[in-house]
Amino acid sequence: MATTITRQDSTFHTHVLPNGLQLIGQTIPGVQSTAVIFWVCTGTRDEIIDQMGVSHFLEHMAFRRTKKYSGGEIDRTWEEMGADHNAATSWEMTFYWARVLSENTNWAIDVLSELTRPVLDVDDFDQERNVILEEIARYEDQPVHVLFSHFMRDFYGDYPLSWETLGTPETIRNLDVEQMRAYWQRRYGARNVIFSIAGAFDWEEVKATVQRLTSDWEPGEAERQLGQPRFVPKARVYQRQKFVQQHIAIGTPMVSRSDPRYYSAALLSTILGDETGSRLFWSVYQKGLADSATAQAMEFEDTGMMLVHIGTEPAKAVEALEITQYELERLQHFDVDEMELERAKAKLNSSVVIGGESTNERVMGLISSWLTQGRLETLEEVRTKIDQVTLQDLKSLLDDKPIWPNQVITAVGPLSEEELPIRLPG
DSSP states (O other), X not given: OOEEEEETTEEEEEEEOTTSOEEEEEEOTTOOEEEEEEEESOOGGGSOGGGTXXXXXXXXXXXXXXXXOBHHHHHHHHHHHTOEEEEEEXXXXXXXXXXXXGGGHHHHHHHHHHHTSBOOOHHHHHHHHHHHHHHHHHHTTOHHHHHHHHHHHHHHTTSGGGSOSSOOHHHHHHOOHHHHHHHHHHHOSGGGEEEEEEESOOHHHHHHHHHHHHTTOOOOOOOOOOOOOOOOOEEEEEEOTTOSSEEEEEEEEEOOTTOTTHHHHHHHHHHHHOTTTSHHIIIIITTTSOSEEEEEEEEOSSOEEEEEEEEEOGGGHHHHXXXXXXXXXXXXXXXXXXXXXXXXXXXXXXXXXXXXXXXXXHHHHHHHHHHHHSSXXXXXXXXXXXXXXXXXXXXXXXXXXXXXXXXXXXXXESOOTTTSOOOOOO
8 A cells, every 4th residue: 555745845655565565765856867776674683693794795696697687787787877876785784776867767676676686696606705705805904994893893792783794704705605595585575675766756657667576576584683782891902013094993882773862862973073063073183183083873773882983193093092082071971052062953954954955865864764763754854853852862862871981992003002002981
């Protein structure tokens, strides 16, 4: 049964196909492009630990061959459309996305639907395995990747959110195509996929196209094992002498994706570590103590974190960390005033509105709204939630989810533990 909700000059659409595939969309007058995405609610956390990396590997295999297209035909078809396209895998999702001129909407839907149904050929699998192993080796030379790889393990321990999206050389070498086929069968069912579209399109035509292309999809499995990871404060220094910079991550538990306090967390991270005009911007970045000093609220389905990242010269690392810790403690003691909160709201609202004018941002926003609220929210509704956050809301959140003194601190770079002596607060 379809549901249509009109808000100002755009229209929301929702529909569920008989096999359980959820369709959501927003028509936006005045644009000539359409963004389309098949969002699979599966990722690294849904894997078996000794098959770590299978979600990302499977995403790669989608571009090798489908029942309808060879790998070369997939690339050529996107070129013929002039499409902007991509795919990605993370802890909780895998998606296949394209943005095209509106006249190519159905064509793009056809190709994207095919990508979710790859032909998992043994020879293709063995060839792509080498590509994945090279990718893993390449990322080991990227300091930020190495930092967050260690940090997620330090923060989440043996909880699945600590697992490597790329997998490890061992798990990728040991993975076989039958295990990937079983994973695809289990996790790529229609009930575990969301189709989202935003821009210029005919909803009835889109519904008919998606139903025709996906009518033979099995419902599949849609459950995910959730829990509450155990948080243990700790500090670790991983020396990598080949790196030029010192990178430091500081994390504390924060709200989950669907927690109504999410916008309070987002405003706190804006106040603390927005890239322009935040506390860390003025006290660390603007003083030349770091090339990067930011904070963000990261959310997952059952948990979340406040994450601070510092990238600095080794000689400045100790001072940069000390000042950052001071700012975290100061925020916990709560000296935020109304003017600072209003500035943070203005930044967040600007991000929401400017992003909402892009079909790409809107198609992602629809997904986020559906996963968190089970409904589609207008930009006005999001802005209202941001504007309704009070100083007391921020303080109450910090009382419940303190960012001081219990923290996980991870550092990666040329400094040793002796050269960068990290002491946990308190």
